[in-house]
Amino acid sequence: MDFGQLVSKLSKLQKHKWFFDMDVEKLRMRLIHQYWLELPFLDDEDYSTYFIVKGFSDYLKLRQRLDQDMSHLTEDLLLKLKLSRALFFFAAMQGVDKMQLIDLLAHYTFLAVNAECLRKVYWSVCFKGEVFKDIQLEICHLQCKIKLVDFQFHVTSVRVLKALLKASKVLSRSPLTFAPEKNKYIAEEFVDSLLGAFRQILECHAMFTVSMHDQMQKLHEGVKFLSILLHVKQEKFYALSDGMKDRIGDMIIDAGIVICSLSVSKTKYSLAKETDLALLHLLKDLQFVMEEVAQTYPPTSSSLSFPRTNELGSIDFFLENLKELATSDTGSIAFPKDQIQRVQEDLIFLRSFLWKIVKLRSQNGKLQALWDRAMEVAYKTELIIDSVVLGDKLECLDTVAGDIKHVKTEALKLSDSIRSDNEAQRVTKKSIHLESQLSTPALDEVLVGLDEEVKTITNRLTKGLKKRDIVSIVGMAGLGKTTLANTVYHHPSILNHFHIRACCTVSQVYSRHNLLVQILCSVVYSFADHSVKVSPDKYLRMDEDDLAAELKKVLSRNMYLIVLDDVWDIEAWNLLKDSLPDDSNGSRILFTSRFQNLSLQFKPDSKPYHLRQLTGEECFALLQRKIFGKKNCPSTLTKVLIQIASKCKGLPHTIVIFAGILSRIEQYCWQEFADSLSSSTPVKTEPLELSYSHLPEYLKPCLLYFGAFREDQDIPVRRLLWLWISEGFVQKTEGKSLDDMAEDYLMDLVSRSLVTVTKQRTTGGAKTCQIHDLVHEFCLAKAKHESFLQILHGDSDISTFTGPCPHRLCIYLIKEEELEKMRLYFPNLRCLFVFSYYHWNFSWKVIKLRDGSPGFPVLKLLRVLDLGDFDFGTSFPMEVVFLAHLRFLAIHGHMKDIPSAIDNLSRLETFLVEGNFDA
Incomplete structure (x- = not known):
């Protein structure tokens, strides 16, 4: 009998009364007595139970038919199954006898059996089409049982890990040393499961005290470092000394003990003395290993995440902030004002030197190397001083001050060979006055040489069969498809022919809801006085099925023209076509696309209009x-x-x-x-x-x-x-x-x-x-190349991101859960945008956070925070008041008042609180 068969056999006992009363201890005894001779242990190839729940969870997300409690229950089960399974194999890797792991196996079996029962309950719900009272009671009962086992599970985990720690002292070498290729993957899985458990702790205790929050941040940064070292930097891990690998193996055990102990303590204000000491010891060890790896493999300039755009402007901004700091009252006698002033003086010298070599560095390798080093030191110094302002990293100030002195010395050596007078390089020729119309922004685009094209498209839209028809304009990017479509849309013959006109931009990311809202707003705008603002609020609050019915009702028996601009796939049309009635009255759909074969998917016998290039x-x-x-x-x-x-x-x-x-x-x-x-x-x-x-x-x-x-x-x-x-x-x-x-x-x-x-x-x-699509593509590519902006899509991108800490980050999310899981990944982040995928041209569909949501990660060095796509309801996110460097803040909600603690944000320049309020 394998483990999957055992779970199936036990789950069939669900109907027996003893099953519902059974706790983990009873299950443990039953496993030993009833299944002793055939007791199966987990096989490292056996993922059957985990994938049962994983598939179940994915199905829930896809169908979105169950309430949030059910969804959170499955996520919780996944997390606990992953952690207990990973700990089991990690312990076995360290040489612990499997029979000593019977308690851990009992916990895993208990979770697996309940997961299987939950799956059966859900399928019965789907089969009957509704949730009956008795099934609701079963779900509630399962929830209570799984909650009750939390404490026992983490106590058991701590006991197993402490036994591991003792066993590791007996071994001459860590399993990560004598069999790194095989055992590294087991350690990876365990470290990843610890990260998941740690995120759950943070979600439960969003409002840690400041001192505890700093410790949690450092712990997460350290464990994340171990994960990256094992996952991605494999060549670095294999090249480490055996002693360092042994130390990392012990640190993984220590991290498990601390994180599981945190789960047991259930406190956000203080830790048990033993846990507190273990945490301090672990943080010290993590810091040591991170520094050792960094010294062995120092980062190159190309691997740094500091922006390489307008670098002198960045130094100017830093110097302006240092001026403000020099005149401010820090309220602390220990604040190193004199030392920071000396740093400021050295930076002013470097700024002057860099300005002299800005045009020479591209032809001189030594100057370019010095430029890169100076900018790296300047950015690091800014991070350290901004941390010192918050009472952190004071011990690092001497290091960066010394780095600046060293770069200044190098600059002084080279300055003699640089002509300070750059007048010879300046061009003094007089310019011819140029009267350009480009200085005035114009909404009307210039259309040259396409008169025949406008006439052809207009004729195809206004003539022909009475049946609803589709006309397409296709061609490569930059040909002017959108300009041509807009010209046709506003052409007098079109205005006089159609009763209703509407347009919407589809692009690569879209949803049915937002496409429908765009079209309905466009319809209303076409009828309204154009000086009157058309608010999408009414439509944004409607369900997409109601929107579809509303659009169909508005268009019904009217001759209409709908323009769909920048279509990338047939799915957009599939989402809309049922809302666009065919009353055989000459209605038309006009769409533009880069893809020629797309028109045949819209209409198999269609003849797309291929937009030509200009002569x-x-x-x-x-x-x-x-x-x-x-x-x-x-x-x-x-x-x-x-x-x-x-x-x-x-x-x-x-x-x-x-x-x-x-x-x-x-x-x-x-x-x-x-x-x-x-x-x-x-x-x-x-x-x-x-x-x-x-x-x-x-x-x-x-x-x-x-x-x-x-x-x-x-x-x-x-x-x-x-x-x-x-x-x-x-x-x-x-x-x-x-x-x-x-x-x-x-x-x-x-x-x-x-x-x-x-x-x-x-x-x-x-x-x-x-901006134009091509300009947007260029900006994305250039911003990534220049380390100016990092774009991530969803929680999966965040979890797997292994690059250096970005300077500026934009995250696109779909669900509120992804915002809640997004914790403490980027400690040196200066700018954070968190957008919803639903964001679009007229407005946005705000994602509502659950009541009691832990909000967002507290990243102490942030200057810009834009969370305007996420509704915080009536509760102001108090984490914000810790962001002392914040200059721009945008949130969405219906707060009745703003807490007085917002006064702590002395640098705040822009504060936007937005929300949709019923009239």
Whole structure:
């Protein structure tokens, strides 16, 4: 009899009364007495029980038919099954006799049997179609039994681990030393299960005291380090000395003892003395091993997560903060003000030196290496000083101060060989005045050479069969599909022909709910006075089935045109088609896509309209129009402009990008720009790379910031500008406010055709803006390459992320549980966006957190925190008041009041509290 057969046999006893009264001790005795001769032990190949529950949990998530209590119960079961199974094999790996593990086996069997019973209960619920009272009682009973076993399970685990610790002292070598390839995977599984159990502890005790929170943060960072070392950095682990491997083996046992003891203590205010001492000892050991591994394998510059964009601007922002710190009252006699002042003086010298070599470093390897080292030290110093302000890492200040001194000494040695006078490198030629229409943001896009295309599409929409028909515009990215569709959508013949018009942007990430809301809002807007704001709140609160019924009702017996822009797959159409009635009255669907075969999936006999590339003459005409408006190009520049137009590959988007560059460089440089364009220029990336390289350094982070937002998203301008200011991107200028300067930065990006204003304020100025799909793709790739921004999707990405701690992080989540699990992964994080996948153009569908939710991770060094997609209800997230460096905070909820402790955030510049309130 294998273990799976034992579980099945025991689960059949569910109907017997003794089963419901049985606790773990009774089960243990039954296993010994009744099944002694055939008692099966876990096999390292046997995952049957775990996968029963895992499959069950996945099915629950897919169907979403059970309540949250049931969902949490299955997640809890998975966690406990994984931990008990991993501990069993980890103990066996250390040489513990399996018969000594009978208590642990009893716990695992108890959980497995109850998991199997829960699965049977659920299937009976599905079969009957409703939850009857007796079944609800069974579920409740199972919950109570599993809760009651928690304490016993963790006590047993601690006992087993302490026995392991004693056994490890007897062994001459750790199993990780004499059989690393085989045993490393067992240790991996155990460490991962400990991380899962630790996250559960943190979720139960979100409001630790500050001192305990620091210890928990360090513990999680250390255990996560062990996981990464075992999982990913295998070559580093294998290369460690046998003594270090032995020490790591002992630390894994110590970590298990501490984490299981924390589960037993059930306190968030203080720990038992024995656990407290064990934790302090473990943290010291973890710190030692992390430092040893770091010294043996020092990180290279390329592996650092510090941003490599506008680096001098980052130092300027740091120096501004140091000035504020010098004049502030820290309230502590021990605060090292004098030492920080000396660091500030050395940084000012380095800033001056780096400015001198900014153009020379690309041609000099020594200067580039010194630049990289100086920037690394500057970023580390900023992290340490910001930690010192919070009363942490004071002991590290001497180290970074010494590092800065060392870099300064290297700079002084090289400074003699650098000409301080860079006047020879400056170009003093006079510029020709260029009257460019690009300085004024325009919502209307220029369409050149496509009059016939507009006529063809318009005819296909307004003529032909009365049956509902589908018309598609297909072509590669940057051809102007969206521009053509918008032109057709607003064409007079279309306005006069259709009773109802609506449009929505689909893109790669979408949901049925948000597509329906977009279309309904667009329908309402087409009927309303365009000066009146159309709020999506009414539709956002509706169920998607109700939305589908509402849309069908609105469109029924009306001749309508629906535009679906940027469609990537047939699923979007499948989600909508039942809501778009066919009343044989000439209604039409117009969609745009990069994929030619998609139109055949929409309609097998359809003939997609393939958007052509522009001719050379049309390229020149569009380039001239974008730069000079209605005026002609000066004759002295015509030849070079024709040369540049010929390099645009017939793509309107490339023309717009080149126009943005030409409008910002002196006209005598146009020929040099034309010569730099290769005939083999990649269609997608090279024009954007050129445009990016021509940006002033201070604009580069502003552009890359768009990568944090969703593709095709309309971004509120004020929010964006406030984020730029909080990040330190906006330079102080005498006589101008930071808000005005930030708006100038935006208009500069608009004038370069990198950003489009999509809505204007009635009082003047831009209200919302967005970037083209290709620009968004470029921003994502460049931001990742420059370590500017890390994007993660869902809890799975967070759990498996093994890179260095990012500086700026954007996380897209689907469910509230993912936010609640997201704890303490990135201790040095400075900016955190947590967005919902439901975020879209008009508004967002806010994810509601459960009552009593632990909120989000407290990351003490954060400057920017945007949680605006998640509804905290009436409870203000008190973790926020610990974030002393916070400059920007956005949350969503219906808080009746804001706690006075928010005054602790003396650096807070922008505080947004948003929520949908019933009228």
